[in-house]
Amino acid sequence: MSSLETAIVNARTAADDVQGxxxxxxxxxxxxxxxAARNQQRLDAGQGTPKDLQALQHxxxxxxxxxxxxxxxxxxxxERAESLAAKVTTLQQQHAELAESVDVLQRELDEALRTFDDEATQVASGRADIVAGVGDELVALYEKIRLSSGGLAAAEIKHRQCGGCRLELNNVDLNRIRIAxxxxxxxxxxxxxxxxxTGESGL
Ligand SMILES: [Zn+2]
Known part of the structure; x- marks a missing residue:
C-alpha cells in the first residue's frame, strides 16, 4: 500500500472514531x-414539599x-469530525489525481514500446531485404568475417587505407582493386x- 493510501485509511479511521x-x-x-425535562414537569405539577421543590429547582x-x-x-x-472529513476528501482527491497521472504515464510507456516494436520490425525486415538482394554466398562470407574480426566485416577504403585495420594499401593492391x-x-x-x-578511396 502506498503512503498516501495508508494516510487515507488512517484519516478514515480517525474520522470513524470521532463519529463515535x-x-x-x-x-x-x-x-x-x-x-431536566422530568424535573421541570415535577416542578410544574407542584408535587412534593417546598424543600423537595427547592431541591428540584437547584x-x-x-x-x-x-x-x-x-x-x-x-x-x-x-468541528473535529468536519475537519477530518475534509482531510479524507482532500486525500482521496490527491489519490485520484495520482492514479490519473499513473494512467497517463502507463499509456505513454505503452505507446513508446509499440513504437520500438514497430521500429524493430522495420529494421529486421530491412535487413532481410538486403540479405535477399546480396545473395546467400556473400552473406555467409560476411558473417564468417564478422565472427573472426570482432564484429566489423566490411570497411571503407579511405585515402588508400583499409578502414578495418588502418593499414596503407601498397601499389600492387591498389592496382588490383582499381581494375577489379x-x-x-x-x-x-x-x-x-x-x-x-568509394569516391574517397583514393584509387
Ligand atoms: Zn585491412
Missing amino acids: ELGKSEQDVQLVRDR ELTSLARRQGDLEDIEIEVM PEDEVVRCEECRRIMIR
Whole structure:
C-alpha cells in the first residue's frame, strides 16, 4: 500500500472514531436534557414539599450548566469530525489525481514500446531485404568475417587505407582493386575484411 493510501485509511479511521465520540457526546447531552425535562414537569405539577421543590429547582440550575458544558464539547467534537472529513476528501482527491497521472504515464510507456516494436520490425525486415538482394554466398562470407574480426566485416577504403585495420594499401593492391569489376568482392590482404570502394578511396 502506498503512503498516501495508508494516510487515507488512517484519516478514515480517525474520522470513524470521532463519529463515535460525537454519538457519545450527543447521548450525554440528551440524558441531561431528559432529566431536566422530568424535573421541570415535577416542578410544574407542584408535587412534593417546598424543600423537595427547592431541591428540584437547584438541580435544574446545575443541569443547565452541565448541559452547556456538554454542548460545548459536542461542538468541539463536531468541528473535529468536519475537519477530518475534509482531510479524507482532500486525500482521496490527491489519490485520484495520482492514479490519473499513473494512467497517463502507463499509456505513454505503452505507446513508446509499440513504437520500438514497430521500429524493430522495420529494421529486421530491412535487413532481410538486403540479405535477399546480396545473395546467400556473400552473406555467409560476411558473417564468417564478422565472427573472426570482432564484429566489423566490411570497411571503407579511405585515402588508400583499409578502414578495418588502418593499414596503407601498397601499389600492387591498389592496382588490383582499381581494375577489379565493380561487383567483385575485394578483401584486405592484411585483415581479410571486405573493402568498400568509394569516391574517397583514393584509387
Ligand atoms: Zn585491412
